[in-house]
Amino acid sequence: xxxxxxxxxxxxxxxxxxxxxxxxxxxxxxxxxxxxxxxxxxxxxxxxxxxxxxxxxxxxxxxxxxxxxxxxxxxxxxxxxxxxxxxxxxxxxxxxxxxxxxxxxxxxxxxxxxxxxxxxxxxxxxxxxxxxxxxxxxxxxxxxxxxxxxxxxxxxxxxxxxxxxxxxxxxxxxxxxxxxxxxxxxxxxxxxxx
Amino acid sequence: xxxxxxxxxxxxxxxxxxxxxxxxxxxxxxxxxxxxxxxxxxxxxxxxxxxxxxxxxxxxxxxxxxxxxxxxxxxxxxxxxxxxxxxxxxxxxxxxxxxxxxxxxxxxxxxxxxxxxxxxxxxxxxxxxxxxxxxxxxxxxxxxxxxxxxxxxxxxxxxxxxxxxxxxxxxxxxxxxxxxxxxxxxxxxxxxxx
DNA sequence: GTCTATAAATGGATAGAC
DNA sequence: GTCTATCCATTTATAGAC
Numbered sequence: 182x183x184x185x186x187x188x189x190x191x192x193x194x195x196x197x198x199x200x201x202x203x204x205x206x207x208x209x210x211x212x213x214x215x216x217x218x219x220x221x222x223x224x225x226x227x228x229x230x231x232x233x234x235x236x237x238x239x240x241x242x243x244x245x246x247x248x249x250x251x252x253x254x255x256x257x258x259x260x261x262x263x264x265x266x267x268x269x270x271x272x273x274x275x276x277x278x279x280x281x282x283x284x285x286x287x288x289x290x291x292x293x294x295x296x297x298x299x300x301x302x303x304x305x306x307x308x309x310x311x312x313x314x315x316x317x318x319x320x321x322x323x324x325x326x327x328x329x330x331x332x333x334x335x336x337x338x339x340x341x342x343x344x345x346x347x348x349x350x351x352x353x354x355x356x357x358x359x360x361x362x363x364x365x366x367x368x369x370x371x372x373x374x375x
Numbered sequence: 376x377x378x379x380x381x382x383x384x385x386x387x388x389x390x391x392x393x394x395x396x397x398x399x400x401x402x403x404x405x406x407x408x409x410x411x412x413x414x415x416x417x418x419x420x421x422x423x424x425x426x427x428x429x430x431x432x433x434x435x436x437x438x439x440x441x442x443x444x445x446x447x448x449x450x451x452x453x454x455x456x457x458x459x460x461x462x463x464x465x466x467x468x469x470x471x472x473x474x475x476x477x478x479x480x481x482x483x484x485x486x487x488x489x490x491x492x493x494x495x496x497x498x499x500x501x502x503x504x505x506x507x508x509x510x511x512x513x514x515x516x517x518x519x520x521x522x523x524x525x526x527x528x529x530x531x532x533x534x535x536x537x538x539x540x541x542x543x544x545x546x547x548x549x550x551x552x553x554x555x556x557x558x559x560x561x562x563x564x565x566x567x568x569x
Numbered sequence: 570g571t572c573t574a575t576a577a578a579t580g581g582a583t584a585g586a587c
Numbered sequence: 588g589t590c591t592a593t594c595c596a597t598t599t600a601t602a603g604a605c
Contacts (some may be wrong), residue, residue, distance in 0.1 A: 189570080200414065204487045208401055224571050226600065258453030270600055289543050290476075290484035293398045304547060330567050335559040342556060343533055349483050352531075353498060362536060365529040369563060373524050383588075404580055418589050420582065 192218065194242050197235060200257050202281035206236060207294050233296035240302035243284050246276070247306060251313045261321030262367070269344055269363060270370070277348050279356060285310070286345045311337050321370075328372040340366065384422050386412065388436050391429060395473035400430060401488050417469035434496035437478050440470070441500060445507045455515030457562070462508070463538055463557060471542050473550060479504070480539045506529050515564075522566040534560065 196217060200209035211222045211232070218225075231236035254267040273283060288295065288303050295303075315337035321327030329336045347362035390411060394403035398515030401433070404415045412419075423429035448461040467477060480488065489497075502547050511530035523530045541556035 205399075205401075205484065207399075208485070208488050211600090212598070220570090221572060222599085223573080223601085227570060230600080232599070266536065280487075285562070286543070288486065289547055290399060290481065291402070292547055294402045300546065302549075307548065328567075330562055331559055332555075335555045336539075338544075338552060338556045339559050339563075341539055344537050346536030346540040347532075349480070350501070350532075353483055353486055353494075356386075358532060361529045362532045363526055365533050368524055369533075373522075375491075405582090415590060416581085417583085417591080422590060424582080426581070460574070535603090 189220075189224075193225060193228055193235075194238060197239055198242060198284060199281070201239060201284050201372075202277060202285050205287050206291050206299075226316070227264045233298050236296050236299045237302065240299055240306070244302070244306055244309075247272075247309060247313075251309075254317075256315075261317050261324070261326050263315050265314070265321075265340075265370075268317075273344055273348065276357075280352060282348045282352060283345045284371075286349060311341060314340055318370075327369060340370075381415075383418075387419060387422055387429075388432060391433055391480060392494060393466075393475070393560060394434060395433060395478050395481050396471060399481050400485050400493075415546060427492050430490050430493045431496065434479075434493055434500070438496070438500055440468075440508075445503075446512075447509075453518050454512050455518070456565070458511050459508070459515075459564075462511075467538055467542065468553075474546060476542045476546060477539045494541075494553075504534060508534055512564075520565045534564075 185273065192212060196214055197209070202212060211225045214225050214368040219329045223236075229238060250268070250272040254272070257264050257267055277283060285303065285306055289307075292300070292303070311334065315333040318327060318329065318336050318340065319333040322333065323327060329369045343362055343366050347359045350362075387408060390408055391403070394407060399468070405419050408419050409416045411483055419429075423432060431552040444466040448458045448466070451458050451461055471477060480495065482493065483501075486494070486497070505528065509527040512521060512523065512530050512534065516523065516527065537556055537560050541553045545551075545553040545555075
């Protein structure tokens with residue numbers, strides 16, 4: 182309802198994140214941002230002088246979001262599967278929607294053209310996420326709730342790749358692919374009894 | 376050794392495919408092609424007037440490659456797992472290498488900015504590939520070699536997403552991720568006895 | 570913080586000579 | 588089939604007024 186938004190910088194970041202997830206970092210321009218926000222390109226440059234600056238700021242946004250979401254999922258009172266579900270449905274699916282993919286997947290796809298400054302941040306976030314999922318899986322196996330062989334980290338890789346790949350496929354083929362992938366994944370983890 | 380290559384058109388397509396896998400369709404230019412091939416942009420336009428034409432031709436190249444590879448894998452005398460392995464190591468891994476991802480993954484990532492004419496081709500190829508893997512999985516389950524629950528198509532989704540996601544991750548994090556993902560995947564399919 | 574104006578580079582594309 | 592030359596639009600980025 183406010184004509185003058187309290188924080189223009191945040192507004193730019195919000196839109197940039199959306200465009201990152203729908204089009205990719207190299208495929209949206211300051212033009213896109215300025216026209217959709219109703220301000221000029223020069224104004225965007227005032228907040229983020231170079232596109233690499235915007236990219237680094239975007240990485241911080243994603244990192245903060247991950248930390249909040251991981252803490253939220255960890256603190257749930259339910260089972261390990263409930264927490265994994267909170268990650269998949271709450272974090273990934275909610276933040277992505279039908280036309281968006283995971284921001285980290287988007288950055289990975291553009292890796293060859295990405296500003297140098299963004300790469301360490303990307304690696305760090307990927308690792309952070311993988312560790313979080315591995316922790317939940319380990320927990321679930323320890324209390325007899327989940328079943329899988331080998332290192333929790335290996336199973337975490339399988340889990341994360343499936344979720345993110347499912348989002349990418351769904352954007353092209355519809356959400357049934359996402360549902361099929363997640364259901365199959367859960368069935369396997371719960372011991373193949375279904 | 377020939378100074379005048381027999382088929383310039385094919386040479387352009389070969390390079391374009393590589394750039395598609397390393398940088399993405401929107402991230403390589405006629406400039407890139409021309410400088411690396413030692414001819415001018417105008418010459419590339421002679422063979423492919425618009426970039427969408429090049430894109431459609433690229434889809435045909437990928438489709439042909441899939442058909443050859445799928446036939447090759449089907450005709451192997453080994454087990455279902457051997458055929459899946461031929462797909463993973465022979466088709467995907469060989470064609471992608473350390474710095475390349477699956478061309479279909481690359482196109483999926485760029486879907487929002489892709490020329491209209493390429494989209495139906497992408498959907499068709501994704502389906503074709505999924506059907507092929509589902510067929511191998513079904514075969515393996517029927518002869519008692521592989522174990523999984525539910526529809527073969529659902530398990531095929533899991534399988535394909537894992538392989539392609541692993542390639543994408545490996546480009547950023549190194550090939551250990553690829554190996555870990557594939558090993559874990561196979562262990563699950565072989566009945567979790569390892 | 571936002572604007573106008575503009576620079577400098579790049580990308581896709583075409584015309585016409587050889 | 589390849590070249591030179593050129594066009595037009597877009598993109599990143601900067602200078603300076605308000």
